[in-house]
Amino acid sequence: SAVISQKPSRDICQRGTSLTIQCQVDSQVTMMFWYRQQPGQSLTLIATANQGSEATYESGFVIDKFPISRPNLTFSTLTVSNMSPEDSSIYLCSVVTADYGYTFGSGTRLTVV
Amino acid sequence: QKEVEQNSGPLSVPEGAIASLNCTYSDRGSQSFFWYRQYSGKSPELIMFIYSNGDKEDGRFTAQLNKASQYVSLLIRDSQPSDSATYLCAVNRYGNKLVFGAGTILRVKS
Numbered sequence: 187s188a189v190i191s192q193k194p195s196r197d198i199c200q201r202g203t204s205l206t207i208q209c210q211v212d213s214q215v216t217m218m219f220w221y222r223q224q225p226g227q228s229l230t231l232i233a234t235a236n237q238g239s240e241a242t243y244e245s246g247f248v249i250d251k252f253p254i255s256r257p258n259l260t261f262s263t264l265t266v267s268n269m270s271p272e273d274s275s276i277y278l279c280s281v282v283t284a285d286y287g288y289t290f291g292s293g294t295r296l297t298v299v
Numbered sequence: 300q301k302e303v304e305q306n307s308g309p310l311s312v313p314e315g316a317i318a319s320l321n322c323t324y325s326d327r328g329s330q331s332f333f334w335y336r337q338y339s340g341k342s343p344e345l346i347m348f349i350y351s352n353g354d355k356e357d358g359r360f361t362a363q364l365n366k367a368s369q370y371v372s373l374l375i376r377d378s379q380p381s382d383s384a385t386y387l388c389a390v391n392r393y394g395n396k397l398v399f400g401a402g403t404i405l406r407v408k409s
Contacts, residue, residue, distance in 0.1 A: 228387060228402050278342055291342060292341075
């Protein structure tokens with residue numbers, strides 16, 4: 187399966203600011219996914235990031251709040267904009283490879299104060 | 300109705316016993332089903348996936364799929380304290396997206 191490097195691993199941010207999370211994959215992948223895991227909850231898909239096109243957002247998530255970039259087949263970023271305490275979560279990127287392997291990055295634990 | 304449903308637990312089993320984790324899904328068109336294990340503070344790690352009716356075994360783990368009943372389960376034989384974690388069931392839907400259940404907390408008592 188693919189190896190994903192995600193950073194930062196954690197951050198504490200002031201409300202109203204933005205944080206950009208990076209995911210680097212060790213192989214070229216077509217689809218990358220961004221998930222949110224709120225405290226004590228399961229994973230919720232934020233958006234799908236495909237290279238060369240705009241990200242596709244799930245219901246309840248909008249581009250202005252969670253802009254995503256996908257400049258090439260090994261890299262993506264998720265920005266959490268204008269943060270509030272409700273954005274405190276773990277954010278995870280994920281990729282799917284041809285052998286149906288869905289692999290997750292190590293996650294970014296975000297605390298907004 | 301949630302797309303993927305799991306009993307949140309916690310499920311407590313003694314060491315050496317069989318742990319049985321269950322999951323139901325609502326979309327009959329779902330084709331692939333995944334079980335992930337997540338330790339506290341860590342990201343999910345894939346245990347196994349299944350897409351054909353019946354059983355699939357991998358070491359101490361067996362996944363069972365019944366598409367007619369829209370039911371998938373995970374059996375863990377000879378449970379160990381190190382198996383204590385949250386187990387997430389996920390279903391692949393259109394666009395290769397994974398939809399996750401809420402997870403079942405498993406506690407293996409030594």
